[in-house]
Amino acid sequence: MFDSLSEKLQSAFKTIRGHGKLSEQNIKEALKEVRMALLEADVNFRVVKDFTERVRKRAIGREVMKSLTPGQQLIKVVNEELTELMGKESSGLSFATTPPTTLLLVGLQGSGKTTTAGKLASMLRKENHKPLMVAADVYRPAAITQLQVLGQQLQIDVYADGAEKDPRKICQKALQQANHEGFDVVLIDTAGRLHIDQELMQELRDLKALTSPQEVLFVADAMTGQDAVTVADQFNKALDVSGVVLTKLDGDARGGAALSIKAVTNRPIKFVGVGEKLDQLERFHPERMASRILGMGDVLSFIEKVEKAIDEEKAQELERKILEQAFTLQDFRDQLQQFRSMGPLDQLLEMIPGADKKALKNLQVDEKEFVRMEAIINSMTPDERLHHKIINSKRKQRIAKGSGTDIRDVNKLLKQFEQARKMMKKMTGGKGKPGFKIPRRFSKRMLPF
Incomplete structure (x- = not known):
């Protein structure tokens, strides 16, 4: 996803990497290329403006200009600011003091909520949790069947009631089952819409009030770029989401969503989908992603x-x-x-x-x-x-x-x-x-x- 951005950023720093001395002029020229690279990657305009201004202030200060290796020091500053932009450090899940922990997955239709529920449940089971997936999407015909098929593939329990049309009652009964049968994590796959509407938001507010989730995770399709950021902001204002899951990060989109969504919503990216397989969900590490974008690799991952x-x-x-x-x-x-x-x-x-x-x-x-x-x-x-x-x-x-x-x-x-x-x-x-x-x-x- 970040190939094009990575190439352009490395090109911007190529001329100054080996310089023994930097001037305000060549720093300005390098940051102009950085700005264009970020804008072309579909990063939010205000985010780009704030980012380059922070880098500029640090670059013309003692930290860079007076250092022994100013070219490398400038790249270090950009790396640190990119990391800060995407969340500074990895953010994990919050778990309930008394089980079960409830995770409410929200987002538009087609964002990958159902598949993400399966991937996340699989990850949690490997960490010695006992997850229960809940099919609370009563509108999309194949949603319940899809979650049940995922449950069979992963051998993870699914609570589904095809006869019940009220998602509130479904969630209520699912939580009762979780308490009775010792499930310590409940993942609720909610309904999506093709676009945001008040009916959807009210239903999600009701589900949040009913289930008191430890996490409200907004699932966003990274391929939709700035649209994903806009929708994330609207969901956050309505539901106060606790974190973001970005799907399809292995796609060929420009990467703007990953670089903008934390700055716009002030909510961390917690997980990223990096493929279609059910084990291809990873915890998001901002510092590692920043290093990869700047061509420094990601040895830890x-x-x-x-x-x-x-x-x-x-x-x-x-x-x-x-x-x-x-x-x-x-x-x-x-x-x-x-x-x-x-x-x-x-x-x-x-x-x-x-x-x-x-x-x-x-x-x-x-x-x-x-x-x-x-x-x-x-x-x-x-x-x-x-x-x-x-x-x-x-x-x-x-x-x-x-x-x-x-x-x-x-x-x-x-x-x-x-x-x-x-x-x-x-x-x-x-x-x-x-x-x-x-x-x-x-x-x-x-x-x-």
């Missing part, structure tokens, strides 16, 4: 993704096998599966500091290649996976036929596997030395090729 994907015991077992030169095709397949679970490769590469955005844009990542590699290994016998040297021409023909590939694909995979083993051999100096230990973070972050 990268490490978090790795740690979620890779089991600690498996990482230790992999470490042992590397030391003992016992890495097999079975282990290679496990590494492929773990790597794939971390998300699209191009998104992961963007988190690495210094990553060339233009080069990544031209990078053609064929996710099907990983599927093909797994299929080839799955077509092998257990003995072949443990002892790859026994795979001769006749076996390769059988493996290729069983995996729907050809012998060239099988040869390619075996070559990649051999390269991985050679790399591991170098890491251990050719032998598993007594007392040698691979740094845990490194062994966790090993790529499968």
Whole structure:
């Protein structure tokens, strides 16, 4: 989403990054480019004006002009102000002292409330909560069914009453069930409209008064840009929302909503949807997003993704096998599966500091290649996976036929596997030395090729 903005901001700072001395004139020129980049990214005009003025005041002061590296110091100031603009620090959920905690999800129709309810419930369950999703949208025909299908996929309970047409009564009964059956979080999927109307707002006010939620989360489609900011402001004035969930942050919109919504509503962005899969909801970290926008990478998010994907015991077992030169095709397949679970490769590469955005844009990542590699290994016998040297021409023909590939694909995979083993051999100096230990973070972050 921020690719275009990121390129323009990096271009604006390129000429001053290495300067030993800055003047008010070249600071003014750089900030003019920053202003244009933000406006073109659909950031609110007043937000842009206030942002650039704050940067200008700091830039012409002692903090930058008198520093040893003024060019880098100016970029640091912009990074800090971008972070401040989006909320300064990550904001978590508020939980009730006495369960259940109630989360009221509000927003326009099509913003992604129902899917977000499922994603959020899944995230909370992983954090050892027992969530109950409530289908309180009685107007959209497929809304109740959609939430029930999500519940089945995630194996999370859903309270739904297709015969009841009053969402107030539905919520009341759902809370009673939550109390009786020990659910500690209740997520209420409310109705949306194609546009804001008084009937919708009154219904939401009634639901808020009835359920006394710990959080009123406004769900906004980031692809709608400034419209999302305007609607968020109206919902906030009517309901006093506690936070924002931005969906479709993986889309190709210009990013204006993410950069404007906190400044306009004074409410934090708490979560962002970064894909269609039900595990693609992330907590929003302003400082990490600012670093990514300025091309500084996001190492912390990268490490978090790795740690979620890779089991600690498996990482230790992999470490042992590397030391003992016992890495097999079975282990290679496990590494492929773990790597794939971390998300699209191009998104992961963007988190690495210094990553060339233009080069990544031209990078053609064929996710099907990983599927093909797994299929080839799955077509092998257990003995072949443990002892790859026994795979001769006749076996390769059988493996290729069983995996729907050809012998060239099988040869390619075996070559990649051999390269991985050679790399591991170098890491251990050719032998598993007594007392040698691979740094845990490194062994966790090993790529499968």
